[in-house]
């Protein structure tokens with residue numbers, strides 16, 4: 001018996017009590033994966049099969065329970081009763097076997113009845129459960145999503161566009177199931193899982209699991225959490241179906257104000273194309289060579305990146321690595337330059353960085369470089385140039401985070417009033433210059 005399996009079993013019982021027999025069955029099956037010989041779990045699974053009118057499975061399930069070594073007499077009695085009911089429903093030659101089971105049940109349970117009385121009264125109380133019907137009802141009220149999850153992604157499931165999308169389109173908005181940050185303890189995770197409904201837990205257990213290959217993970221919940229977690233947003237079921245790419249066509253971000261995780265298109269995306277997002281911070285993607293990205297992703301996420309950029313020919317990888325290495329040098333160099341002495345140089349390096357990003361087909365994060373340029377221009381009182389760069393940053397942020405994101409709104413403020421110290425405390429602080437460089 002493991003703590004995780006017991007928690008899953010308890011949620012299975014909860015599902016059973018609320019007639020959600022599909023969820024109950026899924027949860028018993030998960031608990032059995034963690035503890036395959038547990039007689040109680042086997043017994044519960046047989047009961048779920050019975051409630052779902054899956055007679056042959058229920059018969060086999062009860063037999064499996066009877067074969068497990070650790071059942072008490074009372075539990076064995078239940079197993080005989082369940083198998084008897086499953087056999088009775090199958091009729092024909094199984095009826096005779098059902099009577100044998102009822103006899104065994106009566107012998108163990110000491111109930112004062114004859115097998116015939118028992119056979120006459122056994123009512124399985126079959127129900128289709130509410131799980132599927134609930135899901136179908138919610139599907140019919142959910143507006144059509146611009147993507148579908150299919151098992152033909154880079155690796156396992158992936159999200160595919162169902163219609164043509166444009167840069168700036170909102171692809172997904174999802175409320176996280178729970179948010180525990182980057183380093184939750186096992187007991188925080190257990191508490192968060194405990195608070196889920198049975199059907200939410202079924203969804204969590206259906207997520208991808210790299211099974212202990214990411215350092216320090218213990219137990220199924222932390223394995224699943226660290227395989228799928230988004231740094232700011234925690235665990236999201238649908239967003240977890242998007243695979244990673246080093247030249248992504250979409251990006252995920254957490255929208256604090258609404259408490260929703262969002263995915264926006266970074267490029268135009270054709271219907272049927274896979275939608276891919278970066279799993280690690282932008283600068284670690286656009287500013288790292290393939291070898292560096294692969295090492296990082298192996299360590300942080302436990303997989304070997306097979307995205308399009310990482311699968312280029314060796315010759316093209318060399319070119320891509322060269323661009324990304326230059327980008328790293330640029331973003332490391334920029335903070336070392338002072339606007340008073342190196343204003344023109346800063347703007348020229350920023351132009352070089354954004355051009356490289358575009359050449360590399362990496363269409364996020366140019367806003368950070370453009371925002372830096374806006375700050376430099378406002379610090380030397382070049383209002384027109386500050387407005388130019390702030391507009392660029394603002395328009396990128398609108399596309400990547402939404403017009404209502406705090407990130408975007410802040411940039412709008414700079415664009416409208418570049419010399420306001422509320423937006424940038426160094427506004428007008430340095431020698432006045434005109435920084436005419438443009439993209």
Ligand SMILES: C[S@@+](CC[C@H](N)C(=O)[O-])C[C@H]1O[C@@H](n2cnc3c(N)ncnc32)[C@H](O)[C@@H]1O
Nearest residue numbers: 155156157208228240241243244303305306307
């Ligand atoms: C959050 S899940 C994404 C959905 C997942 N493919 C599934 O089947 O549910 C993350 C897992 O997908 C796979 N994956 C995602 N992006 C990948 C990539 N670029 N290269 C290789 N595997 C990737 C890895 O196995 C990773 O652990």
